Structure formats: structure tokens, C-alpha cells
Amino acid sequence: MNKAKKATIAVRKGIEADKHHGAVVPPLFLSTTYSFADFDTKRAYDYGRSGNPTRDVLAETLAELEGGAKGIVTATGMAAVHLVTQLLSSNDTLVIPHDCYGGSYRLFTSLEKRGLLKLKVVNFTLDKTFAEIEALKPALIWIETPSNPLLRLTDIAKVVETAKNCGALVAADNTFLSPALQNPIEFGVDIVVHSTTKYINGHSDVVGGAVIAKTAELGEELAWWANNIGITGAPFDSYLTLRGIRTLNVRIKQHEQNAFLIAEYLERSPYVKSVYYPGLESHPQHVLAKQQQRGFGGMVSFDIKGDINDAARFLTNCQHFTLAESLGGVESLICHPATMTHAGMEPKARLEAGVGDTLIRISVGIEDVNDLLADLERNFEQVRPGQSQLKSNAVKAPDNDKTSDNCANFVSPAHIALW
Numbered sequence: 001m002n003k004a005k006k007a008t009i010a011v012r013k014g015i016e017a018d019k020h021h022g023a024v025v026p027p028l029f030l031s032t033t034y035s036f037a038d039f040d041t042k043r044a045y046d047y048g049r050s051g052n053p054t055r056d057v058l059a060e061t062l063a064e065l066e067g068g069a070k071g072i073v074t075a076t077g078m079a080a081v082h083l084v085t086q087l088l089s090s091n092d093t094l095v096i097p098h099d100c101y102g103g104s105y106r107l108f109t110s111l112e113k114r115g116l117l118k119l120k121v122v123n124f125t126l127d128k129t130f131a132e133i134e135a136l137k138p139a140l141i142w143i144e145t146p147s148n149p150l151l152r153l154t155d156i157a158k159v160v161e162t163a164k165n166c167g168a169l170v171a172a173d174n175t176f177l178s179p180a181l182q183n184p185i186e187f188g189v190d191i192v193v194h195s196t197t198k199y200i201n202g203h204s205d206v207v208g209g210a211v212i213a214k215t216a217e218l219g220e221e222l223a224w225w226a227n228n229i230g231i232t233g234a235p236f237d238s239y240l241t242l243r244g245i246r247t248l249n250v251r252i253k254q255h256e257q258n259a260f261l262i263a264e265y266l267e268r269s270p271y272v273k274s275v276y277y278p279g280l281e282s283h284p285q286h287v288l289a290k291q292q293q294r295g296f297g298g299m300v301s302f303d304i305k306g307d308i309n310d311a312a313r314f315l316t317n318c319q320h321f322t323l324a325e326s327l328g329g330v331e332s333l334i335c336h337p338a339t340m341t342h343a344g345m346e347p348k349a350r351l352e353a354g355v356g357d358t359l360i361r362i363s364v365g366i367e368d369v370n371d372l373l374a375d376l377e378r379n380f381e382q383v384r385p386g387q388s389q390l391k392s393n394a395v396k397a398p399d400n401d402k403t404s405d406n407c408a409n410f411v412s413p414a415h416i417a418l419w
């Protein structure tokens with residue numbers, strides 16, 4: 001029997017698994033405890049923290065989608081990050097990217113301050129970094145590709161090769177692309193981490209996380225720690241996340257189509273300094289993105305012209321982009337990383353990562369892209385960020401009552417076809 005494609009796995013994993021009543025959708029098990037078959041004879045489940053049938057279906061689905069041997073579902077994305085650090089001791093060195101998610105950075109630096117691990121922050125886009133890592137002989141190398149929020153890519157194969165040379169494990173945060181667009185284990189990564197809150201659930205109504213291990217042995221060690229420190233996910237959250245994952249592949253296609261068109265629009269805008277989206281040929285790592293990803297995702301970041309005041313006016317003047325943290329939901333969100341998602345980083349570290357006061361991050365939703373483009377156009381022309389820097393031949397703003405008609409021209413069939 002041929003192995004199923006990822007879209008089929010996402011839809012059908014667990015379907016028709018109920019042997020008692022023939023339920024098509026796997027049932028929700030809310031019981032916190034399970035009876036023993038006999039004295040000192042446990043069944044498959046004994047206590048909800050240690051195991052749950054609903055949670056296991058989600059874990060198995062994610063493991064199969066990522067190509068791993070075992071998945072562990074956690075209560076939050078940060079719980080998943082924290083779980084991986086349980087593999088380290090006080091003498092172990094953890095290597096992390098200088099531009100990782102602010103919450104991850106805060107956790108890693110806090111653990112270092114408590115003397116629970118040694119930390120080395122590096123820039124994975126520099127060739128010299130890999131020789132430095134080998135010399136360190138770390139226990140674990142943490143990568144995030146694309147990075148949050150600058151969408152920088154890390155060469156996964158190169159990191160894995162470096163790890164082999166120094167005996168390190170490699171963990172990859174795959175939240176921005178999801179298993180629909182990237183599978184780090186295929187490149188030799190040992191552990192994949194997700195905030196399932198994001199694209200995997202896709203509806204901004206469940207907080208959760210997951211860790212997928214390449215080998216069963218490593219997976220069992222991580223599962224033991226998850227049970228030990230009590231961070232496993234709730235059954236109902238797992239049930240909702242499993243429902244969300246059924247539509248992952250169709251959702252991600254629409255996210256990406258919209259994001260590509262928005263990135264192209266932003267690149268042409270006289271109000272924008274820089275656009276960060278690997279799908280653009282102008283992105284310095286566009287070729288690498290095509291090599292290790294199956295798409296470019298739904299996240300777009302850009303530096304607006306002007307200063308933080310221009311950014312603030314723009315962020316609070318949107319109609320179809322909600323000012324909020326998080327990402328990956330069907331609705332479009334917009335945020336200011338410096339004061340929101342990355343506020344937990346020290347100012348110096350944040351600026352070194354490239355997260356300045358004019359950086360704006362968009363999680364592009366699946367609304368009609370013409371409405372999204374019209375909203376951006378209207379907003380730019382009302383706020384006119386960095387207007388003193390504009391040349392006299394700036395693009396003329398469309399009439400407010402004709403904005404939708406004008407923006408309809410942004411979409412062409414050629415753009416909709418994904419590579």
C-alpha cells in the first residue's frame with residue numbers, strides 16, 4: 001500500500017478508529033482516570049496526565065505528518081520549548097539563533113541565569129558560525145526557520161552536518177510553516193517543535209504545543225519528562241486541534257496565496273523601506289527557501305518608513321487586520337514585535353536581531369485578498385508614514401469609494417499559481 005500524502009494524513013488520521021460504535025470522527029475522552037484490568041494490571045491508559053486517547057490521536061497525526069517516530073502534545077507552545085530543555089544538564093551548552101521568537105529567547109536566557117544550562121547565541125546566516133559551533137561541542141542546537149519575525153532562513157542540512165561533527169542534537173521550531181510546507185526531520189533534525197496554537201489549529205481558539213522526535217527512544221524520553229513535569233495537553237484542546245488540522249493543507253494554500261500578493265504590494269509601496277518574505281525573488285534566501293520548503297507560508301514582515309509614531313498610527317488604523325499577538329489563524333493579524341511578541345528581549349539583543357521600532361509583522365489570513373490590499377492602501381494613504389522622505393512622484397492614492405475596484409487589479413492568475 002502506497003504511503004498517504006500529507007493532505008490525506010491530516011484529514012483521515014483517526015477516522016473510523018472507533019470500534020465500539022462506528023463513529024467516523026474519533027471521540028473525545030474526558031475521563032481523568034481509567035480502571036485497572038486487575039490488581040497491578042494497567043490497561044493502555046491509567047491517568048489523564050500520563051495518557052489520553054484523544055491526545056494520542058493528535059500526537060500520532062503530527063508524528064506522521066512530520067515523519068517522526070513519536071509525538072508529544074503539550075499544553076502550550078512554550079511548554080513544548082521547555083520540554084526539549086529537559087534533555088539538558090547544567091554543564092550542557094545550548095546554541096540558539098540571535099533572532100528567535102522572543103518568548104523562546106526569554107526562556108533560554110532565564111534558564112541560563114539559573115545555572116540550568118550554558119547558552120550561546122549565534123547568527124546562523126554567517127558561514128563562520130558553523131565552525132564556532134563545532135568548537136563549542138554543544139549538546140543541543142536550536143533553530144527556527146523561517147525566524148520570527150524577520151523570516152530569515154537557516155540552512156537545515158548545514159546545521160545537521162555540523163551537529164553530526166560535534167555530537168549534538170538538533171531541534172527545529174517549525175511553527176511558521178507547519179508540516180504542510182516543511183519537514184525538518186527529512187533533513188536529519190532530531191526534534192521538531194510546534195506551537196499548535198498557530199497554523200496547526202488555525203482558528204485562534206486553542207492554545208497548545210507539540211514535540212515530535214525522530215526516534216522512538218528519544219520520543220519516550222521526552223514523553224517521560226512531559227508526564228513528570230505535568231505539561232501534557234488537555235483532551236478537549238487536543239480534540240479541537242485535531243479538528244483544525246483536518247483543513248491545514250487547504251488553509252495554508254490560501255494563506256500563502258494572499259501573503260505573496262501582499263508582499264509584492266508592500267515591495268512596490270513608497271511607504272515601505274524593506275519587505276521580509278522568502279517568496280519574493282528579492283529575498284536573499286529565496287533559493288534556499290525553494291530547496292528546503294514546499295512553499296513560503298503566510299507570514300510577512302516589513303519595515304515602515306518614518307519612526308515608531310508612524311508605525312503606531314498605521315497599526316491602529318487597520319480595518320481588516322486585527323492588532324494582536326499570535327499568528328496562523330484564518331483571520332489576518334498585525335503586530336509590532338518590538339513592543340509585543342519580542343518585548344521580553346533586552347533592547348540590545350532585540351536590535352541586534354533586527355527587530356526595530358518600525359518593524360511590522362502580518363499574519364495574513366484567508367480573507368478576500370482584495371479587501372486586505374485595499375485596507376493596506378487606504379491605511380498607507382491616510383497615515384502617509386515617513387512622508388518627508390517621499391519623492392514627488394509618489395503613487396497617487398485611489399479615491400476612497402473606488403479603493404476596492406482599484407485593488408481588484410492587484411490579483412492576476414499568474415500570481416495565484418504557486419510554485
